[in-house]
Amino acid sequence: AQRVTQPEKLLSVFKGAPVELKCNYSYSGSPELFWYVQYSRQRLQLLLRHISRESIKGFTADLNKGETSFHLKKPFAQEEDSAMYYCALSGTGRRALTFGSGTRLQVQP
Amino acid sequence: GAGVSQSPRYKVAKRGQDVALRCDPISGHVSLFWYQQALGQGPEFLTYFQNEAQLDKSGLPSDRFFAERPEGSVSTLKIQRTQQEDSAVYLCASSLKQGASLGYTFGSGTRLTVV
Numbered sequence: 001a002q003r004v005t006q007p008e009k010l011l012s013v014f015k016g017a018p019v020e021l022k023c024n025y026s027y028s029g030s031p032e033l034f035w036y037v038q039y040s041r042q043r044l045q046l047l048l049r050h051i052s053r054e055s056i057k058g059f060t061a062d063l064n065k066g067e068t069s070f071h072l073k074k075p076f077a078q079e080e081d082s083a084m085y086y087c088a089l090s091g092t093g094r095r096a097l098t099f100g101s102g103t104r105l106q107v108q109p
Numbered sequence: 110g111a112g113v114s115q116s117p118r119y120k121v122a123k124r125g126q127d128v129a130l131r132c133d134p135i136s137g138h139v140s141l142f143w144y145q146q147a148l149g150q151g152p153e154f155l156t157y158f159q160n161e162a163q164l165d166k167s168g169l170p171s172d173r174f175f176a177e178r179p180e181g182s183v184s185t186l187k188i189q190r191t192q193q194e195d196s197a198v199y200l201c202a203s204s205l206k207q208g209a210s211l212g213y214t215f216g217s218g219t220r221l222t223v224v
Contacts, residue, residue: 004151006151009149034212043112043215043216043217043218044152044200044215045214045215046212046213049212086151086152088151095140095142095157095159095164095165095207096142096154096157096165096168097142097152097154097213098154099144099151099152099153100151101149101150101151102150102151
């Protein structure tokens with residue numbers, strides 16, 4: 001079985017502070033990991049994928065297989081980063097995504 | 110269209126009523142997924158289509174839930190004899206290729222409230 005855990009329901013930081021949104025997963029094979037974001041009154045959209053090792057809007061995430069984690073990080077938070085963030089996993093041979101319960105990031109001025 | 114379109118945006122159903130939710134994916138997208146998102150939770154997988162073939166329906170919670178995509182484009186999720194626990198946002202997503210590697214494009218969802 002595959003499972004994604006996001007331990008924090010809410011993370012509140014001040015503008016300019018570093019941000020780390022935690023994501024842990026359980027899966028016996030080699031997973032693909034994703035971060036999706038939902039801004040207020042907008043659709044859920046892909047933020048980044050571990051396989052592309054990209055930085056989007058200043059966010060990065062590194063897959064740590066030893067710790068089974070895929071934490072999302074940004075060195076300096078901006079107010080426009082305030083949104084709901086979901087970590088998701090896709091297992092080998094399975095096309096569907098398994099999502100975590102989400103973390104609301106609140107960046108205060 | 111430019112994105113994934115879902116209708117209706119909101120649906121209120123009396124308990125026991127049947128409902129049909131529509132998804133119009135991006136033209137040419139092979140894969141189509143339905144997810145259920147309860148309040149305060151992440152989306153949970155319901156079913157997956159590759160073109161017109163329903164390849165995975167392991168997430169459908171009961172036999173009251175039925176989905177189809179007869180011509181490989183528009184899909185309909187039908188819920189029979191709705192119950193209060195069916196209240197949720199139903200999300201549709203499509204993808205150009207098989208699998209999740211390229212990411213999905215999500216619709217805005219249909220918020221179903223069963224009273």
